[in-house]
Amino acid sequence: MASQRDAVASDISRDGISSSSSDLAIKEAATAIDVEGGEGSSVSQELESAAPPPYTAFPRSRQLFIVLIATAAGFFSPICGAVYLPSLILFEKIFHTTSRVINASVTVYWAIFGIAPLFGAAASDYGGRKTIYIVSLALFLGANALLAALPPNLGALFTLRVFQALGASMVTSVGAGTVADVTEPAKRASRMGIFLLGPQLGPLLGPLIGGQFSDESRWRWIFGFLSVACFPVYVLILFFLPETLRCLVGNGSIYAAKSWIVRPRLRQKPVVEDGEFPKPPRPTVKGFLKILLFVPNGIVSVASAFNFAGLSSIYIAFPRVWQTEYGFSGSETGYAYLAPGITLLFASLIIGRLSDLQHRRYKAKNNGVAPPPEQRLEGQVWAYLIAAAGKAMFGWFTERHYHPSAGLVASSLSAVGTGIIMVLSTSYQTECMPMAAALLVALSGMLRNVGAAISAAIIASLIDSMGYGWFFTGLSILDLLCVGGLLFIRVRGHVYRAKLSTPPKSEAAGITTVGK
16 A cells, blocks of 8 residues: 555656646545545544745745845846936036046945845845835935935035945845745746846836936935835835745745734744754854855856946946037937837846746756756856847947937847846856845845946046947957857856865755756
8 A cells, every 4th residue: 555655756757747736636646545445544644744844935926026126136236227327417517526526426335235135135135125115215215314404515425325326236136135035946037037127127118207307496205205105015015024044934824824014123033843844054254255256156146247347338438428529318218218228128037937937948848857957057158149249339439429219229239138137147056055035136236336346437438548438349359259168167167166066955945956
């Protein structure tokens, strides 16, 4: 009888039935064996215990609600930087300073924006996601309220921009960890595409909104708008976002039968047995370096940083190009940002769904075996080529003063490449090291934003000495060089992943390991 029971369970497992379907099949098989062999409920209990728990206990509707809250929170990190850009020339007059000093305020914001998530992501991987959401967005709200209320002062601008960056930056990497907590790998790229709507709507809507306030009588509303828009999202986080860190709450089963409204709590105590869901490593400098020096992650992160720095250079150059070279107003410059913003948004959504479709087709053709994470990188090769072409075209079209539509199309091509790269690289990194998902995304974000900060600091001098054409051609060459690194990972990435230690209970606890 035991061998018959084992055979049934083995057949069900081998057939690759989904989690809910396999549970039902096991119960039915157990009932049939009970009737035939008379062993009663003990057979059913043993077979049910053989079925692994679902990756997440949250129903699909609540999963999507959690992802949407994380998406809304992630919206403020890039919009805070983008809403500022159409008014760069105006701020030279408001704060009585030069373009290099105002560009330095952009550099400071992006530098802090890149470094701060390392600490927030590490803390969220160890102590909980919701704590970081509550603290960081409170800082963000306070900094914007003060910028909107205080008289113009350059020192106050730089100081409060630091707190803006601290508050806004950590929620993006924490949000990626939240998505990974509640989403199984087969659906992760499309969910990441939804989550990245927040970071990608920022560059789209930020300049458009900021352009409407690019006036001496309305500039304070740039910061007032951020406070007003952030407050309802903060309320949603307090009362509707549950803790999702798996080493604290497991697969979320404690919330499954409860109301969607949760009690505001700064810190969630563990409700699962110690060791049932492996804990991420305690955050240390050595741990940061280990993840950064994991060769595939290092290559993907550095390549993404070069690419993002190039797109950021286009964004920073927009006020100078459209207002100085083409005579646009501040609000018209804001509308110009729609071209790269919309294309980046749609590229991210489409590539996420296509990547997940490819993932499912591979599993269907290989008896349920998941594809290697490196498959997520194949589309990036084309993305880097598209981005490189867009940057070179933008530089030379501007240099030769072609019609504005030519520059807008070129910037859109560059944005398409960046959108594809961000989705696929994020999915790849979270599949390689799922227990450190937030920290991985934070490290990548750090490099991207440090690259953007450097480009903001040097772009004015380099364009003056090189011209638009050769400056952006240089950035396109960097994109082309990144293709070689991606091809190396595609061929050798599995070797480096094999060296990563896998927690012994991760599979039983529902933690997705490499290749699952």
